[in-house]
Amino acid sequence: MATSVGTSKFEVAAVRNDFPILNQPLPNGQTLVYLDTGASAQKPLCVIEKLTEVLTHYYSNTHRGIHTLGDLVTTEVEGARETVREFIGAPVVEEIIFTGGTTASINAVAYGWARKFLKPGDEVLLNVMEHHANFVPWQQAAIATGATLRFIPLTSDGQLDLTQLDTVLTDRTKFVAVTGMSNVLGTINPIRELAAKAHAKGALILVDGAQSVPHGPVNVRDLGIDFLVFSGHKIYGPSGIGILWGKSKLLEAMDPFQFGGNMIREVFLESSTWADLPGKFEAGTMPIAEAVGLGAAIQYIQQFDPQAVHAHEMELTAKAFQLLQEIPGVTIYGPGLEHRGSIVSFTVEGVHPHDLADLFNNRGVAIRAGHHCTMPLHEHLNQPATARASFGMYNTLEEVDALAEAILYAKKVFRR
């Protein structure tokens, strides 16, 4: 399926053909309009077939069996690791850690780095647009170590207010955790600039790439960051697998977060020593087929020109902006198109987002409603919940029309 990088012409109809779930009716017979890729992306056939291939032909445990299957599956898993390395521009493959997902990756750093190195008086810099996964682990690490949380304020249109950065990024700042792209506002954050400023203060920076990595090429060296985390399932790969990338010297200085098999070098009665990277952070049996499937997912998206994919997703976003702004009572949250990715969160006056999602579902339109694991952000927005449409590479302009029509329908049901 995958050809060499960026060589396939991007045509949405052809892309849709690669996703079986988009080419069959919903169990109730309706046509699916899937606008919830920000929660989890659908899977192309090549990923599904790769999972089947692993489980059918060479499944066994990795790095252990001295037998044919063990060799085959280890080769596949390590091939996937190399695919990830190349995809994010990491210098060496040992820095690519397979985890259970973005949340597990962040916790590995919050436990392994923050709890080891933070001291009372140190500061961790966050902001309220962060997903709970990139918020609560730091909050709890601060409580455990006596460090202090500081917050980059947001502008009224939902961007990080960099004019306030000098106030909150200080000589006491030891760590900056920031999302590459807000899962609610869609805001694309200026990571390169934040990384340079963090490093100028001697702080490290972790980027939550759960939303940003699926929508554009990320190069960790270009960005100048210290840690990148993301999930397989949002990048058209399997769930239960994610990536922690960190600079070797940082990963080596960190303590492991989980202890057990595979992560040890030697175990004595009273003490143990740790395996070299990446094994030190891969305790227990990893999600084997999922790791291989993630490699297949990355190879799938790599066949397309990332600029063409981005242009398509932003065309969808621009159309959603235009159509939603024309509907009275609709409020869109977050910045203008030039500062956002393909996520549009909104409310409709008089109709709770949960009711919107339910009514949309009558028309086969799948969106997310709720606080999207960002309670501090919704507190900031003074909204208990929002409705969110998020677009993937397989969405069409007609599906954006269906979104707008679903809003009009919901308004009608609620007599608005």
Next chain:
Amino acid sequence: MTEDIYQEHILEHFESPYHKGHLAHPTCCHRDKNPLCGDVIELQLKIDASDCVSEAYFDGKGCAISQAAASILCEQIEGKPVAELKDMQAQQMLDLLHVPLTASRQKCGLLAFKVLKTLVYAHETDEPQV
């Protein structure tokens, strides 16, 4: 079709709720949230000397289902003995709504009921201990 769940009586209760507000001197009150969609319901009860709910008020914000369910519940429980409300089952609450809720929307429909259960189980009765 879940359009069925936005039937006239649900929208009526959502738009013109029964006893939405506050009691001046409630016997007890409790508030809970449905973190799934951010619904909040606070229930205030006046319980008389015979351990019956004489007045029930709610306040809250959230989706139509959660708010309508609170309104319907307040209407239903006035005059009922606390002991009877302790025995009330979740299915009875869902039946009161007269609309089919999916598993995820049942959390909305049962929020007020959950708050009521907390209240009635915390209520000290003057019944002699046997």
